[in-house]
Amino acid sequence: MKYLLLVAIVAVIWWALKKRPPRSGKRPAPAARDPERMVVCAHCGVHLPQSESVTENGACFCSDAHRLAARVSAGHD
Numbered sequence: 001m002k003y004l005l006l007v008a009i010v011a012v013i014w015w016a017l018k019k020r021p022p023r024s025g026k027r028p029a030p031a032a033r034d035p036e037r038m039v040v041c042a043h044c045g046v047h048l049p050q051s052e053s054v055t056e057n058g059a060c061f062c063s064d065a066h067r068l069a070a071r072v073s074a075g076h077d
Contacts (some may be wrong), residue, residue, distance in 0.1 A: 043070045 036049045042059040043066035053060040054067050061067040 041066055043067075 036051060038047050039050045039053050039060040040047055041053070041062040043061055046062050048060075048062050050060070053062065054064055055061070056067050056071075059070070061070065
């Protein structure tokens, strides 16, 4: 008798799960971003997006430290 009750409970749970509407497993695609212009650091030559670069006198740098280093090395020449 107890096994019959167990089978009935499992059947009710299975039926309830089967009746649920299916969940969408797909997430909405993230909005496509436009490609960004890449620039080269005038000090070390690394490529980086223009929005992340530091610009001085028309030259692009990957960081403020490289901008200052280029300024110092230009003063010694």
